[in-house]
Amino acid sequence: MKPHVAIVGAGLAGSVLADLLVKNDCLVTVFDKSRGTGGRLSTCRLGDYSADLGAPYILDGSDSATEIDFSNWLQTQPQIEQWSPRVTDFKGDAIEHLRFSTASPRQSALTRSLITGAEFIPSTRVGYIWPELVEEKAGVIVRDDKGKGLGQFDAVVVATPALQAVPLLEAIPRFMKKAESIAPEVSWVHVMVTYSESRETPDLILGQHEVLSRITKDSAKPGRICPENSDVWVIEANKEWSRAHENTSPDVVAQHLRKAFMELFPTHNHVIAERTHRWLYARHSKTDADFLWDSFSRIGVCGDWFGQGETNAAWQSATLLSKALIEHFQQMDMPSDNHLIAV
Numbered sequence: 528m529k530p531h532v533a534i535v536g537a538g539l540a541g542s543v544l545a546d547l548l549v550k551n552d553c554l555v556t557v558f559d560k561s562r563g564t565g566g567r568l569s570t571c572r573l574g575d576y577s578a579d580l581g582a583p584y585i586l587d588g589s590d591s592a593t594e595i596d597f598s599n600w601l602q603t604q605p606q607i608e609q610w611s612p613r614v615t616d617f618k619g620d621a622i623e624h625l626r627f628s629t630a631s632p633r634q635s636a637l638t639r640s641l642i643t644g645a646e647f648i649p650s651t652r653v654g655y656i657w658p659e660l661v662e663e664k665a666g667v668i669v670r671d672d673k674g675k676g677l678g679q680f681d682a683v684v685v686a687t688p689a690l691q692a693v694p695l696l697e698a699i700p701r702f703m704k705k706a707e708s709i710a711p712e713v714s715w716v717h718v719m720v721t722y723s724e725s726r727e728t729p730d731l732i733l734g735q736h737e738v739l740s741r742i743t744k745d746s747a748k749p750g751r752i753c754p755e756n757s758d759v760w761v762i763e764a765n766k767e768w769s770r771a772h773e774n775t776s777p778d779v780v781a782q783h784l785r786k787a788f789m790e791l792f793p794t795h796n797h798v799i800a801e802r803t804h805r806w807l808y809a810r811h812s813k814t815d816a817d818f819l820w821d822s823f824s825r826i827g828v829c830g831d832w833f834g835q836g837e838t839n840a841a842w843q844s845a846t847l848l849s850k851a852l853i854e855h856f857q858q859m860d861m862p863s864d865n866h867l868i869a870v
């Protein structure tokens with residue numbers, strides 16, 4: 528019988544792990560509390576438009592071995608396209624030679640494709656994970672947040688932001704403590720569709736600003752469809768401003784972010800649709816481990832809070848945990864027709 532693994536979270540980490548386990552002959556069920564995949568790479572709808580609400584892109588190429596491996600892996604994903612936007616700082620000075628990777632036609636296309644071989648159960652918030660014998664078979668029980676049984680699995684992996692992992696890790700207090708020790712960073716994001724006949728804007732604005740950290744013209748990314756004279760913008764508040772306004776109402780945040788945008792681009796003042804989102808766990812403080820795995824209870828943890836706290840860390844953590852899980856199942860004397868392929 529193939530080992531059956533449950534993964535909590537269909538963000539990049541959970542989806543990469545699902546893909547690698549399926550390719551190594553495991554049955555995989557992925558639960559997510561949201562309606563779709565992506566987590567912090569998800570896409571939101573705004574009437575007839577859509578926009579990437581989390582990471583707008585992934586920085587291409589870097590120095591460390593992990594980043595080179597991640598970059599090489601990204602190039603093998605059919606949804607990934609290169610993006611060379613016109614970039615300026617907030618004063619309007621050009622920033623040259625920046626190249627990014629982004630999934631097309633939206634960021635969530637990457638996670639959607641990675642979990643194709645797994646069973647995906649959306650709109651299900653997992654609330655309980657516990658190692659338990661069922662009819663003398665060792666495994667891990669999973670229940671939703673209302674106590675409804677979701678099944679017994681040969682292993683369960685929690686691939687959520689650190690603080691969302693805490694209540695799921697009660698069975699292993701040292702894992703729970705580790706998750707509790709991670710400090711999350713809040714981030715306010717305002718998405719806006721504007722109508723303007725002026726096309727004189729950069730595609731990406733970065734750098735120092737009293738309110739903002741980045742403005743991305745989502746509609747300039749590869750594969751996006753946007754009617755003529757319309758643009759979709761993703762406006763991110765900076766770390767300090769987001770922290771100071773963590774509990775401010777979305778309407779007030781929207782006013783501030785819209786105003787900061789209009790001061791930069793006064794000709795883009797005709798707003799067709801808009802939406803404001805607060806990411807409570809946008810990024811994380813770093814932790815020293817690559818992932819957590821307890822072969823006795825068969826519970827593992829991965830995500831971007833293992834490492835540098837961004838997409839490359841989520842990918843690396845999931846990739847390394849997949850190797851530990853595959854090794855575990857081989858040692859458990861699973862059927863000998865399991866073929867281990869390199870990950």
Ligand SMILES: Cc1cc2nc3c(=O)[nH]c(=O)nc-3n(C[C@H](O)[C@H](O)[C@H](O)COP(=O)(O)OP(=O)(O)OC[C@H]3O[C@@H](n4cnc5c(N)ncnc54)[C@H](O)[C@@H]3O)c2cc1C
Pocket residue numbers: 535536537538539540541558559560561564565566567568580581582583584585586651652653654686687688691714716763806808809810829830831832836837838839841
């Ligand atoms: C605004 C913003 C901008 C960013 N910009 C960049 C950038 O430029 N470059 C970069 O590399 N990274 C960036 N990041 C960070 C990047 O998006 C994340 O590092 C990465 O996507 C994290 O992936 P993950 O799988 O670890 O977690 P997540 O994407 O958070 O996935 C976790 C999933 O678990 C689900 N979940 C949580 N609890 C439960 C539960 N109890 N039951 C079921 N499901 C549950 C959630 O719904 C979610 O789908 C940005 C993030 C944000 C928010």
